[in-house]
């Protein structure tokens with residue numbers, strides 16, 4: 583069965599999600615929320631986002647199976663990460679691999695190019711609204727809001743006073 587497709591993303595008020603291949607903010611609460619949502623699941627990402635994760639952590643995300651999209655047939659994860667990381671050359675191949683692994687859910691974790699291509703497939707969006715206008719060079723596509731039922735799960739602010747809101751958007755089926 584095709585897995586449920588869930589986009590997990592943090593988006594500023596102006597649609598910004600990234601700058602210079604990094605997150606343009608530091609929201610520890612959101613990193614924790616991201617970990618809770620994604621741990622134990624297959625995660626799909628673009629090669630650039632994968633590289634930014636490895637740059638930040640020095641390794642892939644623990645306890646998650648990584649499907650990394652690249653058009654380069656020679657792209658491979660670094661030695662030692664092959665058990666946890668597989669390269670795929672299309673969204674269709676990623677869905678197929680997740681299905682073959684009996685994954686009930688495929689978590690799409692960015693970046694901008696991948697969100698643009700998977701939004702049409704998404705059943706749910708786990709959206710962190712970052713309550714600020716943020717400069718950057720990577721943006722989330724605009725949503726057709728009537729397609730989505732929005733539920734606010736919780737909200738808060740960082741020690742520095744940056745507000746955020748954890749939301750769940752479920753695709754309307756009626």
Ligand SMILES: NC(=O)c1ccc[n+]([C@@H]2O[C@H](COP(=O)([O-])OP(=O)(O)OC[C@H]3O[C@@H](n4cnc5c(N)ncnc54)[C@H](OP(=O)(O)O)[C@@H]3O)[C@@H](O)[C@H]2O)c1
Pocket residue numbers: 590591592593598599600601602603604605606627628629630631632634651652653654657670671672673691692693694695696697699720
């Ligand atoms: N705020 C958030 O929640 C969040 C989450 C994740 C990422 N981000 C940010 O997003 C930014 C990165 O986004 P990005 O758009 O620059 O890069 P990206 O989406 O992470 O990766 C793009 C790469 O994916 C591969 N790719 C894309 N479509 C493909 C397809 N259909 N088939 C095969 N391969 C495909 C290509 O890799 P090759 O070049 O190897 O062919 C392409 O260069 C960073 O700033 C990052 O920090 C933000």
